[in-house]
Amino acid sequence: MATVIANQQVAQGVFKLEAEGQFTGKMGQFYMLRAGERYPLLSRPISIFNISGSRIEFLILEAGEGTAILSALKPGDPLELEGPFGNGFTLPKGKTAFIGGGIGIAPFYYALKEVPEADVYLGFSRESYMVEEFEQAAMGQVTVDVGGVILDQVDFHAYDTIVACGPHPMLHAVQRKQAESGTQAKVYVSLENRMACAIGACLVCSVKCQDGRKKACTDGPVFPAEEVVFQ
């Protein structure tokens, strides 16, 4: 059990939730968050945005009732955290690009602690957020797009490793661009599937892959882009 120490709105429907406690996690991993004992029933999987000292931070997009409850938390409120879960990003080799779409930007802020030299591409549909924080943390280029297609800004031949996180249509486009460009770069996608158990027992987060079904929670959420069969 942790305690909320801040919850700040950073854009329309987007909140930065901070909790106090000793937490660990690798870049690209997530925690299961819940703020009520019985309701909502299921905890919500949320990427680590940052861990520093005795605080952990998450970016919450108010997408439904569950995330609305997390968005409404006040300092002093209890917050139950289980984790960290998932495979996370493997340490990228060579020149690296991080591509975040919308709330999919969240894991890359934490990843910059380990890979500060990476170039960062942040795409938003209506309104940008956390851009200044990214600019301060990044040693490489930070490219921002609002309302367009962030992928158009990324030269897939300019990198050795590309990691993308965002909505499924964007990740599907990343996979197509990888194939069409013929890039030699290793390309990874981080999926944001619905989950229940988070430990690989319930199979509701199943991902269709070239070699059968995988679990987003334990085999992922990060997969080589070419492995995933997008529907």
Next chain:
Amino acid sequence: MIDTSCSIAGVAFKNPIVMASGTFGFGKEYGALYDINKLGGLSGKGLTLHLKAGNDGIRVAETASGMLNSVGLENPGVAAFLQEECPRWESLDLARIANLGGNTIEEYVEGARLIDEDAAWRAQAGRQAVDMIELNISCPNVKAGGMAYGINTEIAREVVRQVRGATTLPLVVKLSPNAEDIVGMAVMCQEEGADGVSLINTFSAMKIDIYKRRSMFDNLYAGLSGPAIKPIALRMVHQVCRAVTFPVMGMGGISSTEDIIEFIMAGATVIQVGTHNFVQMRAGEQLVAGLEAFMEQEGISSLDEIRGIL
């Protein structure tokens, strides 16, 4: 001295708390979180004769006090289960239940025969991995068969009869609340020589994505579980317990010690916990401790004192 033990067809349960099929994998993941040997038993992920990839699309959605799932019986198949999971199951100290589904009677029978054969082979070496088969005639997510067998008593009779003939292992039949007559279904299972029934599986239910103007689930309907179904499950367990003389495993939305007591009072011999595993990851050990504390506090020394009292 508190005694929480119970037994079904000679299979000992150190307490009545069993983890429900489909919510607990084969026990490995939760076994890494806490000592699952504290539990009365576990029912493994529903098996089919052959590997099954399960349903495409969204597989889970939260609803008021419940959840919908549309996993579609994704599982590695009976042979892979026997080979890959059973060596670990041999060393577990709780009632180990293999949950068996199928699309055709032939698949059910062949699946049961394989499990039975494997049990006989292990027994020769003094080992055991599966204590009991839970026959799933009620999964609502499989288009061909599945629920079809769980709806009509006379159609289900043939499956139960043939599976009963294919195994000497203790056999319980998991019933669907979507059955035309769940009490008649349970009575039929007793007539056909099953050792008990477990109920209820999920309710066939629906959610529509109003912006996409289509069902949220590729398989159209999904299975509703969780606290929302508990009062109906309790009523069904009570009705069935009054109509049969063999043991009943009660389940449906159980998420507290008080819920467990209700199902026992309604007549259940043991209970199963499903969705609550997702609400509290260590639900199993919490409920075991909670039940013991409750019995102590209420001066109940054996569950027999309160089982089926109304």
